[in-house]
Amino acid sequence: MNRFLRGIRRPNLLCNYLIKKMSWLxxxxxxxxxRFYFELGYWLDFNNxxxxxxxxxxxxxxxxxxxxxxxxxxIEVKKxxxxxxxxxxxxxxxxxxxTPDDIDFEALPNQFVLKCNHNSGGLYLCRDKSTMDVEAVKxxxxxxxxxxxxxxxxxxxxxxxxxxxxxEEYMIDENKKELVDYKFFCFHGRAExxxxxxxxxxNHTRSIYTRQWxxxxxxxxxxxxxxxIECPQNLQDMIQIAEKLSEGLHDVxxxxxxxxxxxxxxxxxxxxxxxxxxxxxxxxxxD
Numbered sequence: 001m002n003r004f005l006r007g008i009r010r011p012n013l014l015c016n017y018l019i020k021k022m023s024w025l026x027x028x029x030x031x032x033x034x035r036f037y038f039e040l041g042y043w044l045d046f047n048n049x050x051x052x053x054x055x056x057x058x059x060x061x062x063x064x065x066x067x068x069x070x071x072x073x074x075i076e077v078k079k080x081x082x083x084x085x086x087x088x089x090x091x092x093x094x095x096x097x098x099t100p101d102d103i104d105f106e107a108l109p110n111q112f113v114l115k116c117n118h119n120s121g122g123l124y125l126c127r128d129k130s131t132m133d134v135e136a137v138k139x140x141x142x143x144x145x146x147x148x149x150x151x152x153x154x155x156x157x158x159x160x161x162x163x164x165x166x167x168e169e170y171m172i173d174e175n176k177k178e179l180v181d182y183k184f185f186c187f188h189g190r191a192e193x194x195x196x197x198x199x200x201x202x203n204h205t206r207s208i209y210t211r212q213w214x215x216x217x218x219x220x221x222x223x224x225x226x227x228x229i230e231c232p233q234n235l236q237d238m239i240q241i242a243e244k245l246s247e248g249l250h251d252v253x254x255x256x257x258x259x260x261x262x263x264x265x266x267x268x269x270x271x272x273x274x275x276x277x278x279x280x281x282x283x284x285x286x287d
Contacts, residue, residue: 012038020152028154032057035153039277051286056251056276060154063250068157071252071269074117075166081266084244089266091257094167099145100138103165105129111170116141118161119149126170141165153275173259180229181267182238184254186246191239191254198225211239218285221278233261245269 016038023031029046036044036057049058070076078090094112097103103114114124114137121144124137150159173179183195193216194209205225208218213231218224232238241264242254255267280286 012041023151028061028156032060032154035277040279053276053278053280053286056272059250060156060272060276064156068271069160072118072155072157072271073161074115074268075164076117077269078266081245085241085266089241089264091171091265092169094169096164096166098164100141100165103138103167105132105134108167109170113168113170114141115166115168116144116163117166118158118163119144119147153272153277155272155275157271171257171259171265173257179257179259182232182256182258183270183273184239184242184246184256185273186242186249186252186254188250189243189247191242191246195220195253196225196229197222198227198229216285217282219279219281221274221280232258234258234264238264241266 016035019026019031019034019038026034033044033046036042036053040053044054044057046058046061049055067080070080075093075096078093082090094108095103096117108126108129110126110129112126112129114126124140126132145163145165148159149161150156171179181197183197184191185193185195191211194211194213196207196209198205198207204222205227206220206222207225207227207229208216208220209229210216213235238256238258241256245254245266246252249271251271253270253273255270257265257267259265
């Protein structure tokens with residue numbers, strides 16, 4: 001209801017909300033055109049896409065390879081990456097299940113991460129199992145499992161992912177308050193930009209760097225961070241890993257974790273950053 005009331009004051013938000021609610025009424029092409037207009041304020045041109053945001057929508061419709069479904073599946077992608085990099089880059093899996101009721105919480109360690117394999121979100125970080133509300137976590141996971149992520153942004157690779165729950169080892173970087181997630185934007189196998197998010201759950205900001213770790217005066221959906229982020233000691237190693245995983249792909253974002261500046265772990269592969277609907281400023285950076 002609150003979203004609906006906000007939408008009355010901002011008609012573009014209301015239209016976008018209604019389109020998402022009635023997603024099943026539209027073909028992929030029409031749905032993407034409408035969502036794009038009400039999110040970014042200009043009409044999407046599939047025949048001659050010019051901006052990065054437009055090109056991501058074009059890729060959703062016209063670049064469909066079977067392996068993409070593996071890449072977006074948080075369980076199956078681990079095997080895919082281990083074959084290319086080696087198992088040492090993979091965060092340990094504690095188990096995976098079809099339903100929350102299948103999980104034996106007693107068998108899990110005191111700290112762990114729970115997530116669904118088929119979408120963005122549905123994440124639970126357990127830092128102390130004694131304080132965990134098991135039923136609330138199960139409820140959240142059930143809701144997440146019901147979602148077919150394909151319908152939200154018409155990201156085709158998610159359409160046929162077998163929906164499951166994944167538990168992973170809880171990773172800690174002793175030098176920082178939270179684990180830093182380095183997101184490498186790769187185009188045709190070359191890492192061009194790196195995104196770092198700060199305080200994602202409180203005061204979300206972002207920094208965008210070049211591959212030489214030069215801070216850019218750019219904002220992508222969230223304000224530019226005022227935090228001076230130190231260049232990772234093994235940045236070149238991370239770039240090589242991201243480029244190896246992006247070989248043969250038009251566009252992919254490779255997310256990597258860096259533990260204590262010495263150990264690199266794979267996070268995930270994202271084929272359509274922000275589903276191509278995030279606002280980028282200045283506009284010249286979106287070309």
